Amino acid sequence: MATKGEVKKEVFESAEDLAVALAKYTAQLSDKFCKERGAFSVVLSGGSLINSLRKLVEPPYIDSIEWSKWHIFWADERVVPKDHEDSNYKLAYDGFLSKVPLLPGNVYSINDALSAEGAAEDYETCLRHLVKSNVVDISAASGFPKFDLQLLGMGPDGHVASLFPGHPLVKENEKWVTFIKDSPKPPPERITFTFPVINSSAYIALVVNGANKAGAVQNALGNSQNSEKLPVAMVSPEGELAWFLDTAAASKL
Ligand SMILES: O=C1O[C@H](COP(=O)(O)O)[C@@H](O)[C@H](O)[C@H]1O
Numbered sequence: 548m549a550t551k552g553e554v555k556k557e558v559f560e561s562a563e564d565l566a567v568a569l570a571k572y573t574a575q576l577s578d579k580f581c582k583e584r585g586a587f588s589v590v591l592s593g594g595s596l597i598n599s600l601r602k603l604v605e606p607p608y609i610d611s612i613e614w615s616k617w618h619i620f621w622a623d624e625r626v627v628p629k630d631h632e633d634s635n636y637k638l639a640y641d642g643f644l645s646k647v648p649l650l651p652g653n654v655y656s657i658n659d660a661l662s663a664e665g666a667a668e669d670y671e672t673c674l675r676h677l678v679k680s681n682v683v684d685i686s687a688a689s690g691f692p693k694f695d696l697q698l699l700g701m702g703p704d705g706h707v708a709s710l711f712p713g714h715p716l717v718k719e720n721e722k723w724v725t726f727i728k729d730s731p732k733p734p735p736e737r738i739t740f741t742f743p744v745i746n747s748s749a750y751i752a753l754v755v756n757g758a759n760k761a762g763a764v765q766n767a768l769g770n771s772q773n774s775e776k777l778p779v780a781m782v783s784p785e786g787e788l789a790w791f792l793d794t795a796a797a798s799k800l
Contacts, residue, residue, distance in 0.1 A: 705777025
């Protein structure tokens with residue numbers, strides 16, 4: 548287990564170097580949790596993160612990772628059909644999941660036939676079952692599910708999952724999964740993990756590329772003059788937080 552509250556930060560010269568390091572990090576944690584728990588619960592966000600996972604589908608990882616022990620979840624999902632261009636599931640499936648030998652029953656996507664409220668409730672119910680069957684760990688400290696690894700991206704405004712700056716959902720502290728119908732970034736209807744679920748994680752990798760994100764990175768990690776704490780600055784897992792930044796994203800640090 549990582550040291551409680553440990554924060555690591557690495558800056559990479561290129562997107563390629565970042566992807567190589569992220570694959571190594573993920574593979575090492577997969578090995579650790581598959582040995583310790585017989586399962587590896589992995590949470591994905593959407594967006595640019597998926598492209599940063601591209602090295603995992605290549606040797607040596609494609610052959611060495613125990614893919615059948617992986618269980619895949621989403622930190623947030625847009626309330627659209629799974630074959631819609633805006634679907635985080637579709638993005639992950641096309642770019643990553645379809646290229647590795649996961650068990651289809653271990654991929655927990657939302658029920659796209661439901662409303663935003665219904666889909667959030669349904670996803671939380673699914674998580675509660677998986678906690679009972681020990682597929683997902685539970686945090687003794689918080690009582691919220693404790694995922695082994697959450698792989699999160701961040702928007703230029705500092706949002707993580709679908710928790711946006713200034714939105715009341717950032718303060719939700721009871722629900723595991725909630726919904727938003729007025730997302731400032733389209734599409735407007737989404738479901739999202741709440742901060743207590745994000746912050747109960749054993750490990751979080753925050754993966755950020757690009758100069759348009761440098762301000763939000765500075766808000767979280769640097770000496771920003773901006774007193775408003777962005778959602779990304781509220782990411783503080785029980786275990787380890789590892790930042791994977793390219794030089795452009797780290798340019799204001
Ligand atoms: O809308 C979303 O945006 C964020 C950030 O996306 P990026 O393309 O700027 O990396 C993403 O993490 C989230 O899952 C997604 O729904």
